[in-house]
Amino acid sequence: FEDASFDVVFSMQVFEHLPNIPATFSELARILKPGGAIVGSVSQLEQMHDYSTFNFTPYGLKLASASAGLNLEVVYPRFDAFTFLFRRLLIVTSGTNENSVSPELRPDNGVMRAIEEFGERIGADAVRTNLMKLMFASHFAFVIRK
Numbered sequence: 001f002e003d004a005s006f007d008v009v010f011s012m013q014v015f016e017h018l019p020n021i022p023a024t025f026s027e028l029a030r031i032l033k034p035g036g037a038i039v040g041s042v043s044q045l046e047q048m049h050d051y052s053t054f055n056f057t058p059y060g061l062k063l064a065s066a067s068a069g070l071n072l073e074v075v076y077p078r079f080d081a082f083t084f085l086f087r088r089l090l091i092v093t094s095g096t097n098e099n100s101v102s103p104e105l106r107p108d109n110g111v112m113r114a115i116e117e118f119g120e121r122i123g124a125d126a127v128r129t130n131l132m133k134l135m136f137a138s139h140f141a142f143v144i145r146k
Contacts, residue, residue, distance in 0.1 A: 009031070015061075021054060029069050070146055076130060076140060077107075077112070087105040
Protein backbone atom coordinates (compact mmCIF):
# COMPACT_ATOMS: atom_id res chain seq x y z
CA PHE A 1 0.00 0.00 0.00
CA GLU A 2 1.05 3.59 -0.54
CA ASP A 3 2.19 5.75 2.37
CA ALA A 4 -0.65 7.31 4.39
CA SER A 5 -3.33 5.11 2.78
CA PHE A 6 -5.54 4.33 5.78
CA ASP A 7 -7.50 6.27 8.38
CA VAL A 8 -8.00 3.18 10.57
CA VAL A 9 -6.36 -0.22 10.92
CA PHE A 10 -8.21 -2.88 12.94
CA SER A 11 -6.25 -5.66 14.63
CA MET A 12 -7.98 -8.13 16.93
CA GLN A 13 -5.74 -10.65 18.70
CA VAL A 14 -3.06 -10.55 15.96
CA PHE A 15 0.06 -8.75 17.24
CA GLU A 16 0.96 -11.50 19.71
CA HIS A 17 1.32 -13.93 16.79
CA LEU A 18 3.68 -11.85 14.65
CA PRO A 19 7.41 -12.59 14.70
CA ASN A 20 8.71 -9.06 14.05
CA ILE A 21 6.92 -6.42 16.13
CA PRO A 22 9.26 -3.50 15.24
CA ALA A 23 8.77 -4.12 11.51
CA THR A 24 5.01 -4.50 11.98
CA PHE A 25 4.63 -1.21 13.85
CA SER A 26 6.93 0.58 11.41
CA GLU A 27 4.76 -0.58 8.52
CA LEU A 28 1.57 0.40 10.34
CA ALA A 29 3.00 3.87 10.95
CA ARG A 30 3.89 4.14 7.26
CA ILE A 31 0.43 3.25 5.93
CA LEU A 32 -1.57 5.31 8.47
CA LYS A 33 -2.67 8.80 7.53
CA PRO A 34 -1.69 11.55 9.98
CA GLY A 35 -4.17 11.36 12.85
CA GLY A 36 -5.10 7.83 11.81
CA ALA A 37 -5.65 5.09 14.39
CA ILE A 38 -4.95 1.45 15.03
CA VAL A 39 -7.76 -0.06 17.11
CA GLY A 40 -8.06 -3.58 18.41
CA SER A 41 -6.97 -5.91 21.17
CA VAL A 42 -4.08 -8.14 22.21
CA SER A 43 -3.70 -11.09 24.53
CA GLN A 44 -2.04 -10.61 27.88
CA LEU A 45 -2.71 -13.51 30.26
CA GLU A 46 -4.24 -15.87 27.73
CA GLN A 47 -2.66 -19.22 28.53
CA MET A 48 -3.91 -21.21 25.56
CA HIS A 49 -1.98 -19.23 22.97
CA ASP A 50 0.57 -21.94 22.23
CA TYR A 51 1.74 -20.27 19.02
CA SER A 52 2.07 -16.72 20.26
CA THR A 53 5.45 -15.09 19.89
CA PHE A 54 4.79 -12.17 22.26
CA ASN A 55 2.68 -11.68 25.36
CA PHE A 56 1.89 -7.97 25.37
CA THR A 57 1.45 -5.83 28.43
CA PRO A 58 0.05 -2.31 28.18
CA TYR A 59 3.57 -0.97 28.73
CA GLY A 60 4.99 -3.25 26.03
CA LEU A 61 2.37 -2.04 23.57
CA LYS A 62 3.22 1.56 24.48
CA LEU A 63 6.91 0.93 23.77
CA ALA A 64 6.19 -0.87 20.49
CA SER A 65 3.98 2.03 19.41
CA ALA A 66 6.45 4.73 20.47
CA SER A 67 9.32 3.02 18.64
CA ALA A 68 7.40 3.63 15.39
CA GLY A 69 6.41 7.20 16.25
CA LEU A 70 2.90 6.20 17.30
CA ASN A 71 1.05 7.10 20.50
CA LEU A 72 -0.85 4.56 22.62
CA GLU A 73 -3.86 6.67 23.65
CA VAL A 74 -6.32 4.27 25.26
CA VAL A 75 -5.99 0.90 26.98
CA TYR A 76 -8.88 -0.87 28.64
CA PRO A 77 -9.33 -4.39 29.98
CA ARG A 78 -11.58 -6.94 28.36
CA PHE A 79 -12.14 -10.36 29.95
CA ASP A 80 -10.48 -11.16 33.24
CA ALA A 81 -8.30 -14.26 33.04
CA PHE A 82 -10.44 -16.28 35.49
CA THR A 83 -13.67 -15.80 33.56
CA PHE A 84 -11.95 -16.27 30.21
CA LEU A 85 -10.43 -19.60 31.26
CA PHE A 86 -13.72 -20.81 32.78
CA ARG A 87 -15.52 -19.83 29.57
CA ARG A 88 -12.94 -21.74 27.48
CA LEU A 89 -13.33 -24.80 29.75
CA LEU A 90 -17.10 -24.76 29.28
CA ILE A 91 -16.76 -24.44 25.52
CA VAL A 92 -14.24 -27.29 25.31
CA THR A 93 -16.23 -29.62 27.56
CA SER A 94 -19.75 -28.82 26.33
CA GLY A 95 -19.11 -27.66 22.76
CA THR A 96 -21.07 -24.47 23.25
CA ASN A 97 -20.81 -21.02 24.76
CA GLU A 98 -24.50 -21.03 25.70
CA ASN A 99 -25.22 -22.36 29.16
CA SER A 100 -26.74 -21.32 32.49
CA VAL A 101 -23.71 -19.24 33.48
CA SER A 102 -23.30 -17.48 30.10
CA PRO A 103 -24.65 -14.16 31.41
CA GLU A 104 -21.70 -13.97 33.82
CA LEU A 105 -19.14 -14.86 31.16
CA ARG A 106 -19.00 -11.40 29.60
CA PRO A 107 -16.25 -8.80 29.93
CA ASP A 108 -18.32 -6.85 32.50
CA ASN A 109 -18.79 -9.77 34.86
CA GLY A 110 -18.70 -10.37 38.61
CA VAL A 111 -14.90 -10.35 38.79
CA MET A 112 -14.63 -6.97 37.07
CA ARG A 113 -17.50 -5.59 39.18
CA ALA A 114 -15.74 -6.80 42.33
CA ILE A 115 -12.58 -4.95 41.28
CA GLU A 116 -14.67 -1.81 40.67
CA GLU A 117 -16.26 -2.14 44.12
CA PHE A 118 -12.85 -2.66 45.70
CA GLY A 119 -11.60 0.46 43.91
CA GLU A 120 -14.51 2.44 45.31
CA ARG A 121 -13.86 1.13 48.84
CA ILE A 122 -10.23 2.22 48.77
CA GLY A 123 -11.01 5.54 47.09
CA ALA A 124 -9.25 4.73 43.81
CA ASP A 125 -10.01 6.92 40.82
CA ALA A 126 -11.04 5.47 37.43
CA VAL A 127 -7.44 5.27 36.18
CA ARG A 128 -6.25 3.29 39.20
CA THR A 129 -9.29 1.01 39.07
CA ASN A 130 -8.62 0.40 35.39
CA LEU A 131 -5.01 -0.50 36.24
CA MET A 132 -6.26 -3.03 38.80
CA LYS A 133 -8.52 -4.56 36.16
CA LEU A 134 -5.64 -4.71 33.69
CA MET A 135 -3.62 -6.75 36.21
CA PHE A 136 -6.13 -9.59 35.79
CA ALA A 137 -7.16 -9.08 32.16
CA SER A 138 -6.64 -11.98 29.76
CA HIS A 139 -6.57 -9.44 26.95
CA PHE A 140 -7.01 -5.72 26.55
CA ALA A 141 -8.25 -3.35 23.89
CA PHE A 142 -6.42 -0.27 22.68
CA VAL A 143 -6.37 2.80 20.47
CA ILE A 144 -3.00 3.81 18.98
CA ARG A 145 -2.80 7.07 17.03
CA LYS A 146 -0.36 8.45 14.50
